[in-house]
Amino acid sequence: MSHLKYALRTLGRSPGFTCMAVLTLAISIGANTTIFSLLDALLWRPLEVKDSHRLVALLNHDENGATRPFSIEMLARLQERQ
Numbered sequence: 001m002s003h004l005k006y007a008l009r010t011l012g013r014s015p016g017f018t019c020m021a022v023l024t025l026a027i028s029i030g031a032n033t034t035i036f037s038l039l040d041a042l043l044w045r046p047l048e049v050k051d052s053h054r055l056v057a058l059l060n061h062d063e064n065g066a067t068r069p070f071s072i073e074m075l076a077r078l079q080e081r082q
Helices: 002-013 015-044 072-081
Strands: 059-061 067-069
Touching (some): 002 015
Antiparallel strands (some): 059 067
């Protein structure tokens, strides 16, 4: 208990350092919470759509070997050919 009292007295003697330490902790905890929430929602939870196992991604391979998503025009041409 004496260590806690000593730590609080020391922090009280330097309010600028205490304020910066508290702000740094608050910002970093908030940023970590935000990033984890986004990753949780985008990557780790399953999609909330009916028959999500039937979803596919259509990719186009160009002459350089790069993959790109289909454009609306390319999808329309593909549907016309089917």
